[in-house]
Amino acid sequence: MDSFALLGLLWAILRIAVPYVMATLGGTVCERAGVINIALEGILLLSALGTALGAPYGVTAALASGIAAGVATALLYGLLVVVFRGDQIVCGVAIFMLADGLSRFLLKVVFGSTSNSPRLDALAGQGPLWLLGLAGLATLLVHGMLSYSVLGLRLRAVGDKPEAAQALSVSVLQVRLWAVGLSGLLVSLGGIYLVFEQRQFVALMSGGRGFLALAAMIFGGWQPLWGAAAALLFAAAEAIGIFLQARGLHIPNWLLQSVPYVLTLLTLMLRGLLGKRQSAAPLALGIPRL
């Protein structure tokens, strides 16, 4: 294998990794504040839809509407589970179902098809390069924020011991809402990236990346840096499969498609079997509280 092909493979891994990394970061921020985020997939999907809907009006509009859609979905989720204390897992899955139905419906309303949008020419020439850089920067920022800032300290306190945080007059509700909103912002960058790279919106284009990101987050022990590394690992598996296929190795398509899911399942099982008895999950994860 020549070094040129190897470089190409590395580049492919990085490109595939961006949505995984952003969703993993979003999930980490949310769960460290004690809110389970199965809604990641839905946020990813709706932010991608928002980007596609804004794309005909220019790149800035696409960015703005993508972020707005993602943050709005996240805040809706936050409203339901943080303010109204609905069951976080049930609501998360329902948000995904809502996102799937709504994206197909709006596709039909705007583009006249329930399966995909036409090619979005306005996004042509907008290389996702700077989004890739942004993903790397975001990883470091989230790590710094969680570990070294006052907001991060409060966020972790709210996720581990909300009673203690409340006793120190930190509003559990407010911090959790901020965390869910921030996670929406991070995830929507992943959704924007998906549309910018494919220059098209396809129904269910998030393809389970949000769910895989949850697994990456768990595999990374709820640490942003390790989570991002796990996301890179999943992306590498996907990229290597495509790479081998492109070099003439015959792998059936369906096998290739199931590789990320099987690999994720295996890593989860291995981690459970070999890892420490004590889970690294935030202590108050999934417990609604006012």
Add this chain to the structure above:
Amino acid sequence: MAGQPRLSTGPLWLRALPLMWAALLAMAMASLLARLYGQSPLAMYRLLLAGTWGSVYGIGQVLFKATPLVCTGLSVAVALRAGLFNVGAEGQLIVGALATALCGAYLPAATPSLVAIPLCLLFGFVAGGLLGTFVGLCKWLCRAHEVIVTILCNFIVRAAMVGVGGYLFLKESVHTAPVIAASRLPRLSVLFPQLHGSAVNAALLLAILLAVAVELFLRRTRLGFALRVVGQNPEAAAAAGLHLGRVRTLALALSGGLAGLGGANFVLGYKYYYEDGFSSGIGYLGIAVAVLAHNRPLWLLLSALFFGTLAQGGLAVNAVVPRELIDVLSATVILAVATASAEVKRLLPRFALDPAKAEPPPRVPPPHEPFPRSKPDPTESVPPPLVEPKPSPPVAWVER
């Protein structure tokens, strides 16, 4: 969740609040989306009603759509009663349907119906159950969260079906060989000629029986009781000697099996073969069915009927608004019920009929004592001390 008051202890109007809220929100959402599409909401509702409950054929189709929803809804509900969230009903349904179809296709043609139909159903149950068991084992032995594992299983099943289909499907098609005539379930139009043309079949009766059976199982059997205790208060259950891992694995196995049975409606009652993509979200809709019915098997029949109406209504209104509207509505109903139930639970202590009944922790007897069948003994209102009991009878799911 441990220590939460149960909704069933409240007065009826309070229990009905989440449902009314959900109906209101869903109708508002539907009207908004119809307007967005440039259609009059009223015309849409009229079309929806005419296409479902407006004709005998429509009613038959609603019942046909509701049948597999009972199975997947029961699947989700049983798992939820054990405190587990099975999102994998979709994958389990697909695997179960494929197993049912293969069993039906490869049986000798001379097999009598009395053997063939139960055997096909058993294959579906076992196939779905095995997938559920795998999830349970992942949770028990690898401490992997069942939601993530089931979602991953759904994706893997969907991808694997494409691969498996290459070997099993008939040439130039996306379906398997048809099942033998003896394993086919009769259409209900045999009994009621008015239903002619509708696909509703004997699987509906089986589904109703299944719901009754699950209700009896949860209420009347030791395993059903163990399952509910683990769901309501795992710590208490573990302290009382129940093995959480085993009970949960059994619950997930049962849950998977119930979802696997859902394929019979399509395979044995409608098309007589397994077809790629037949499930189209029935498994996910099962979540909505279970949540709306608060996981009660008998209420679940009504809830399945409601979502069956929506599913059939989606086809009826497809001419004026995209039927994806129905998916949005189901999600809205889940969100509304899930959040409103939490709020109503908070109000419960104020309105509970009997304050003593609103106090939630179930009384868990130590393993040497038989599980209470109906009412706990009033003289024994104090929970028994949770000390090491004397030797207890060997029961499969009890760990000493």
